[in-house]
Amino acid sequence: MTMTISHLIRRFGPVEVLRGIDLExxxxxxxxxxxxxxxxxxTLLKIIAGLDWPDAGGLAVNGQDWLARKAQERRTGFVFQHYALFPHMKVADNVAFGLTVLPRAQRPSAAKIRARVEELLHFLQIAQLADRYPGELSGGQRQRVALGRALAIDPEILLLDEPFGALDAQVRRDLRRWLREVHDATGTTTIFVTHDQEEAFELADRVVIMGAGRIEQIGHADEIYDHPATPFVARFLGLTVEIPVALRAGRAIAAGLDTSLLPRRAMADGPATLFLRPADLRPAPDPEGTFRVTDVSSTGALLRIGLEGPAGCRAEAEVPRRTASGLAPGQTVRLEAQAGQIFPGQTHLGGDTAAAAAPSADRPILKESHL
Structure with a gap:
């Protein structure tokens, strides 16, 4: 089974919610x-399920036009965030529901439905709950029942919309590991929606990052984490420190910033922005440093250090508390970038940031001989 989504567009009034989605x-x-x-x-998940329709574009599975099919003809299993179980039905009846409402010609016999339900309840490790009602179950148990109901019809595609969003952190962690095991055992093509990076990276074979109705990047977790493709992806993945730099011969240069640990980039010379995670920025006391400590706060294990640099550039560093002695508000520091991503142009700072990033006679570049 191959699903091909081609330039899918969906509008709600003047708002374009999907802006040309292409995905295989x-x-x-x-x-x-x-x-x-x-x-x-x-919205994209609902269109795949047949619960919504696009204004333009295509959706095909194995070369067949799915937009010409009604929802009940697509054989998709859908699991919602809030389970959507029938409260008046026991667990076994909830799991059986999708099979009992199939058209008569496709509906299995009552004996086969019972056998399928028993098989799924054992597979999902909830056989002991068969005669309980949803109101008697925990959140994690309800989500297993919802998944069982979705799997009962042997779907071509399993769709999950924030499946663990209503659960506490520990239950979410346990269930997502369990879901990965279920997926590997069944081999069902699965698409799930989440805003939780850890959840997406731990579970998925590939991650599709979306922003403002567009696909910003598709790839494996490590690839996306280490090499965000756009400033949007960088910010979404926690690269919240943005420092204006100047690119010269593939190196990022800025006053008071040591970038010697960063690899050379195949980019044209000119103004750019260096994106970093706070944990990838190391401040060190320096009377001639161009950044000043504005505030210091502790989380116990870490110190969060607010910084202000040339042209109003603001940054935050996170360093282990026991290794960060000597840093105090008002102190000038130099910065070392241990990792980061560079994008051409100045992304958000006003003023002449290119000039602020460039070196001058009274603002030397740290370790310039290595750049």
Whole structure:
């Protein structure tokens, strides 16, 4: 089974919620749609399920036009965030529901339905709950029942919309490991929506990052984490420190910033922005440093250090508390970038940031001989 989504567009009035989505999902893949609220993830999932229709574009499975099929003809299993179980039905009846409402010609016999339900309840490790009602179950147990109901019809595609969003952190961690095991055992092509990076990276074969109705990047967790493709992805993945730099011969240069640990980039000379995670920035006391400590706060294990640099550039560093002695508000420091991503142009700072980033006679570049 191969799903091909081609230039999918969806509008709600003047608002374009999906802006030309192109995506191919291979048989047996587990794909995560990751992004902030309003990025179009759930709308895309509903279109795949047949619960919504696009204004333009195509959706095909194995070369067949799925937009010409009604929802009940697509054989998709859908698991919602809040389970959507029938409260008046016992667990076994909830799991059996999708089979009992199939058209008569496709509906298995009552004996086969019972056998399928028993098989799923044992597989999902909830056989002991068969005669209970949803109101008697924990959140994690309800989500297993919801998944069992979705799997009962042997779906071509399993769709999950924030499946663990209503659960506490420990239950979420346990269930997502369990879901990965279920996926590997069944081989069902699965697409799930989440705004939780850890969840997406731990579970998915590939992660699709969406923002404002567009796909910003597709790839494996490590690839996306280490090499965000756009400033949007960088910010979404926690690269919240943005320092204006100047690119020269593939190296990022800025006053008071040591970038010698960063690899050379195949980019044209000119103004750029260095994106870093606070944990990848190391401040060190220096009377001639161009950054000043504005505030210091402790989380116990870490110190969060607020910094202000040339042209109003603001940054935050996170360093282990026991190794950060000597840093105090008002102190001038030099900065070392241990990792980061560079994008051409100045992304958000006003003023002549290119000039601020460039070196001058009274603002030497640290370790310039290594750049």
């Amino acid at each position: 999902v291979r048989k047996g893949e587990l794909i995560a749609l990751l992004g902030p609220s309003g990025s179009g993830k759930t």
